[in-house]
Amino acid sequence: MKFLVSNDDGINSEGIIQLATSLRTLGEVVVVAPDMERSATGHAITMHQPLRVRQVKLQDLDILAYAVNGTPADCVKMGIDILIEGKPDYVFTGINMGANLGTDVLYSGTVSAAIEGCIMGVKSVAISLLYNDIMDFTYAGKVAVEVGKILSQNDLKPYNLLNINIPNVSEKEIKGMMVTQLGHRRYAKNYEKREDPRGKAYYWLAGEIIDESFSDDTDIEATKNNYVSVTPLHYNLTSYNMMDTLKQWGFNRV
């Protein structure tokens, strides 16, 4: 099994070291990740400036690693297209420092990197550990290995990927694993206004999370109840059941 590993926290983050180390027990691992933190970049790609690649030493690990001055999606694109010989069997992204739950997956560089792997025809998984003052990625690494084992025995369909969120509690507090759907997450009071020393206004994105709970099997509820959440994702944004309605409204003039 050959894994491409990427993330959005940057190549030197603890989470990616843990993910690479854990997956190394299952096969070959190549890391291609942003040279610096790139969280909340969504599915951005770099079109208007050139990209640079630098081979780096990942601590004392026996793992080939490249740092790219681009976004997570750039890294996966370059990894598959140029840097890795042959096609990888899997793209694993993370382990993200903080949750990627509900509507927030749209903003996530980690999830977008996995979507990019999926677009390029590689089976892809995004893994995130919920945020806490103490971030211990050990258990999340074990989950990554378990997921890798299950996927090696079952064929994830094209255009589908997995989004996994792990509660930040001790291993013995974990109640199990749950297949979930994305919840709804909105934010209120998005911006905090401040004044710089010259009296000019600036704004920080802040935001109070509003979780709209509509079902026990959302990723938000599952992690709240100490279950590892496994959500199958796709990336087809067509709203098929609206097509007929739009025709009735007069949008079809053929």
Add this chain to the structure above:
Amino acid sequence: MKFLVSNDDGINSEGIIQLATSLRTLGEVVVVAPDMERSATGHAITMHQPLRVRQVKLQDLDILAYAVNGTPADCVKMGIDILIEGKPDYVFTGINMGANLGTDVLYSGTVSAAIEGCIMGVKSVAISLLYNDIMDFTYAGKVAVEVGKILSQNDLKPYNLLNINIPNVSEKEIKGMMVTQLGHRRYAKNYEKREDPRGKAYYWLAGEIIDESFSDDTDIEATKNNYVSVTPLHYNLTSYNMMDTLKQWGFNRV
């Protein structure tokens, strides 16, 4: 009718001036757009640096306009949350310089800005004009007005938005309007390798488009055949029909 208008080509682009001018015939328009070009930013939002807002004069138009040093999604978020008094009735984004078709919608700042409007509970539309050496946005502006009129008489459901692509041909060559689904668009030979004057390698994102044609009613086919394409989009990435399969694979341990 009150419109929030944004884009990813930047506040001084021709396309947004046309969109604002056209929608002004239907009601009030406020422009909130990036201070510079921000295409291919996907759904990126700015979390790690503060945002600045500057009120600007949009040519000789009687339209309130703000430039933000952020992404298209930032602009829509700030527009709805802070800059516009009361909630806008519609978010219109564009008119984008170039298509946003098929899988490419994931990379698009213009479409992501419309998705952000939708997430915040406002009816949203993204409009793009296919790329050509000559970009005349006049007809696309008329389409925007038509769409605005239809939406004022019909209630776009929550969690749904419209993605509109307009062929870059003269108005009399337009064959009509078609309700479409997203096509598949992949790229081959993604990167071009070059050497800088110091002999160091760098890479440009290039890519030959591979359109996978599987149906006549995709956005890609419709625009190719000179139809204005209207695609209903949603932003729920849950792959519902995979949930049972994952349970069978042993991902549910509750």
